[in-house]
Amino acid sequence: MTQLNNGITLFFSLLVEAMPFLLLGVIFSSALLLFVDEQKLLGMIPKNVVLAALAGSLIGFMFPVCECGNVPVARRLLTKGAPTAVAIGFLLAAPTVNPIVFWATWIAFREQPEIVFLRVGFTLIIATTIAIIFSTQADLRPFLQESLTRVMGDSAAATEPGEPLVSPLLSSGTFLMQSQGQVLQLSAPAATVMAQVATAPPSLSIRLRMMMDNMVLELRELGAVLVIGSAIAAFVQVAIPREVILGLGQGPVTSILAMMALAWVVSICSTVDSFFALSFASTFTSGALLAFLVFGPMIDLKNISLLLTVFKGRAILYLFVLAAQLTFLLTLVMNLYAG
Amino acid sequence: MTSLPRTNGSRRPRRSLPWQALIDATMLLLWGLMFLRFTITGKLYLLLHPDYMWLAHLATVLLLTMGIVRGAQVWLSYRQGRGPAPRSQEHIALLPRQLSVGLLIAIAVFGLIYTPRPFASETAFQRGITDVLGQTRSRPQRFSLSGNSEDRTIVDWVRTLNVYPEPDAYAGQKAQVSGFVTHIPGWPDNYFMISRFVLTCCAADAYPVGLPVELPAGTPRPAPDTWLEIGATVQTATLDGKRQITLGSATLTEIPEPRTPYEY
Structure with a gap:
């Protein structure tokens, strides 16, 4: 009975601590999705692959979304002609490298600031590395779902963003003559075409209603996942004997593997996962906590269904294996040499 | 619909x-x-x-x-x-x-x-109650201690001990603390732990700290989870094969569970 009461108290404690951050995340992401122009943003991305990968990883600071919100954004970036390095970097890093997640991690781990900074650092290293690896594949299309490649148009027409504007008529393709000497390139990515022919943006009141709709939608879904995640965390704390957890949590290798597996299964939103990890802070090695905080937001069980809307299975497998190996390696080094 | x-x-x-x-x-x-x-x-x-x-x-x-x-x-x-307003974006459920x-x-x-209840002695024992702070515990660089040892709370005592662990250094000091009773298996019948949970963020990271109390002769051992205010003198004793401070010549006063049962 005591155990049950403790479990429920723990459960509500996690919910009460995490909900404000979930709310802020949802509000910011809804506002920014509607008010930030990704096309302009892409124009500012450097052309160098390494810099582009890093820039993609850092865009998260402008879209404070967690892993549930970032897949749709990455998808839209791809349809708008973002280079591979940018899209992959964004996909992997944005859930962690953003102000709200940073703040939440800081509150949870203010006694161990190294966790907060290493979380961001490791994520940037891993995301940039994988983004560079993926960008050696010049054309990402074979990795993407067909529904997405159709929207992207054919590769010849996909222009690099940030390219100096030459008359579009100098390049090959199908064009429609528009008013005022403008031309519309029909073979360009569909999203670009849509952007050019789109009517005036919706009025502010409509946009605010759309924002409200989006907020409620995200809160409903992420809130439900938060509830399930908190319940699992509370259950593990009170139901599994402490000796078992300690035995698993103190080994430099087993602790990391256990936390990565947990991160993959629990699929808790990155805005609030630091509080989940906090409940293991006294029993697990710091490297294991970091593995949880770095790997979880990149790829987890829930996220795979989302990733499948963008990538084919093979590409997700590559992403998963690369992210898992790099996380394991970095956190193991930390456990062995810094712990 | x-x-x-x-x-x-x-x-x-x-x-x-x-x-x-x-x-x-x-x-x-x-x-x-x-x-x-x-x-x-x-x-x-x-x-x-x-x-x-x-x-x-x-x-x-x-x-x-x-x-x-x-x-x-x-x-x-x-x-x-x-x-309804036009859908802003595709969304995957x-x-x-x-x-x-x-x-x-x-x-x-x-x-x-449901009414949440504070953690109690059973949990304290399960989570490993101690007068030593573990690796991951909050160790403030500076915590203010008034000169008066009677003003220290349990966690103040534990933090002080962590900085300077020699038990004899505290012998004879007066202590005035409040907390709940935890019985530690293996201890003699006239000892119990006066304990509190400490929070750094939320209940998820609550950890217990405590100080051993020696019961005055003839006093029955209070039941676990009883909240007590204890006035005592610090002495040293060997418990669990370790020499540590204990609260001796204690006067026990039962108090209601405080509104804020944790220390920070």
Whole structure:
């Protein structure tokens, strides 16, 4: 009975601590999705692959979304002609490298600031590395779902963003003559075409209603996942004997593997996962906590269904294996040499 | 979507109520009310570090506002016969809608009924109660101690001991602490631990600390979880094969469970 009461108290404690951050995340992401122009943003991305990968990883600071919100954004970036390095970097890093997640991690781990900074650092290293690896594949299309490649148009027409504007008529393709000497390139990515022919943006009141709709939608879904995640965390704390957890949590290798597996299964939103990890802070090695905080937001069980809307299975497998190996390696080094 | 037949002769043709949006508004309001209840009943102190309570208050305001705005939107669009706003973006559902809404509403209703209870001695024992702070524990660089040893709380004592562990250095000092009783297996019958839980963020990271108390001769050992105010003199004793400080010549006064049972 005591155990049950403790479990429920723990459960509500996690919910009460995490909900404000979930709310802020949802509000910011809804506002920014509607008010930030990704096309302009892409124009500012450097052309160098390494810099582009890093820039993609850092865009998260402008879209404070967690892993549930970032897949749709990455998808839209791809349809708008973002280079591979940018899209992959964004996909992997944005859930962690953003102000709200940073703040939440800081509150949870203010006694161990190294966790907060290493979380961001490791994520940037891993995301940039994988983004560079993926960008050696010049054309990402074979990795993407067909529904997405159709929207992207054919590769010849996909222009690099940030390219100096030459008359579009100098390049090959199908064009429609528009008013005022403008031309519309029909073979360009569909999203670009849509952007050019789109009517005036919706009025502010409509946009605010759309924002409200989006907020409620995200809160409903992420809130439900938060509830399930908190319940699992509370259950593990009170139901599994402490000796078992300690035995698993103190080994430099087993602790990391256990936390990565947990991160993959629990699929808790990155805005609030630091509080989940906090409940293991006294029993697990710091490297294991970091593995949880770095790997979880990149790829987890829930996220795979989302990733499948963008990538084919093979590409997700590559992403998963690369992210898992790099996380394991970095956190193991930390456990062995810094712990 | 269920359609609601209008029985009275209204001006407009019959129109279906936006049930989904109404349920969303209800869900938001219930969550706001649950937060509000924790605040009003003071149970928020059992769940959170006081430094972060403003975040919970912010969440209360946001949830209630969103619930009210959502409800107002539903009402307005129903009155004016407008459809929902155009969808802003494609969205991929993780859980079936009914499941997530059902879960959230159920938890909010449960939170409105259930009263959280502070952790007690059984948990303290299970989590490894000690007078030593572990590797990951808060060790403030500076914590103010007044010159008066009687003003130290249990966690003040433990932090002081952590900085300077020699038990004999404290012998003879007066101590005045309050906490709950934990019985430690293996200790003699005339010893118990006076303990408290310490929070750094929320109940998820609560950890127990405590000081051994020697019962004056003839005093029955108080039951576990009894809250006591203890006035005592510090002495040293060997317990569990380790020489440590204990509170001797203790006067025990039973007190009600405090509103804020944790230390920070």
